Amino acid sequence: MNDNKVLTIEGSDPEFLEKTFINYNAKILYGKSEIGNGKYSYTIIISEENEKELKEYLNKINSSLDLNFNNPSSAETNETTIKSTLKYEDIKKDIFNNIKRGDRFKEL
């Protein structure tokens, strides 16, 4: 689990993105969040190996969008982008900070 990558991905087609995440065995951590201009953001966990393949796949999809010369703005609009790569352990630490552990009600 510690070798996993946490990626934040933005795109305009949630159905496409969610299917892609399943295909690359990625788990959604946060999302889908609407971020305006018809775009959605997801934060996913993915293995290092699958991350490489996912990036290659998304690059291929994005470059194919450039071929749509009838609508030059479509490439920019539909492009799926990887915005940031986070550390799983940092996210975990952050989430676990909100757990108050143990026999909490013993003093009552």
Next chain:
Amino acid sequence: MKNDFEDILFEGYLDTDGIESALNFFQRQYKDMFWKEELPEKTHEGRSCYLIRFPNKNRNASKIFGIYLIAGVHSREWIPPEILLYFLYKLYQSCNNGFLPVNLGDKTFSSDQIELIYKKLDLFVFPLVNPDGRNYSQTQEFEWRKNRRLISEGMYGVDINRNYNFIWDYERYFHKKANLNKVSNKPLNESYRGLYPESEPETRNVISVFRDDIHNICFFIDIHSHMDNLKTIYYDWSVSKSQSFDKNMSFRNATYWGKIGDEDCYSEYTDSADLALRKLLSYKMKDAISEVGFNKYQSSSMNDLYIAPGCSRDYVDSMNYMADTFRKIHSFTIECSGKESCYQPKDMKERKQIIIEVTASLFEFCYNIAKMKYE
């Protein structure tokens, strides 16, 4: 120092020890009303599971509606068990003090309403169905969904909410057009259904409560949380859209096996009177949530969410159509969520709002059933 149940609960997520600690507090504080019984099976990691009965076991319940509430099926959904603890706390606190009105945000349940719930209902509360999973999710992988069954070396977990014995072997029942991406026969998938129906001790614990006739359970809610902004009370089938005109178009009829999920030729039968009652109760619940003043919920058929063969809501509903059915059981699923699009909101104020508003929906649900005439 924190000296109040609510202060402690709302400070942060409880781990499995914290949940047990809350139950122990109820036992100390409300001993005349508190009844805890250990369910028949221990989990894979040897944990005991407990059912709470309200008000207690000391009355003849044959002419009283039983309501069964469960939570904590999916490990990463940390809030639902805390909702049931808060619901119990508010109930005990009111009943122990001469039926004090219960205030939940801007919504108040009067003394008379609480007294009616106390006198007319038996409640069965199973706050944490999957303690192994919660513990794992809160110590190792916070995104973990399943239980902790060891399948083979390094491979763990069955999705309890795909393990019930209703259309569990989905390959046989569903049309190839059906979108079945929320169930799997592959152990690594997070919606893995298990080796066979009811293979998991957690599933069998949930079912054991229905099988005890003395419990007289007529209503059931399974509380979940969702990462998307769903906020919905589900009252009808997950496996298909429903219809009320053709009793023969049903999962029981082998003519339709292989066709479920093909919306052009199949929709699952639901009795129209049952559907009307469930819709009414779900509307009451969502209206109660609105009155609390934080968020709005909707009510819907579960098929609008996704197809979930082997899930608890459909399994319980399916019991109504079996040959040996002797009483109706109306089943619901609540999906609660916050604004953060995640299972564990970091904002404790948001978590508190979710706990309070869903608790209000449970009080409203109970009150409306308490008003009904038992036949």
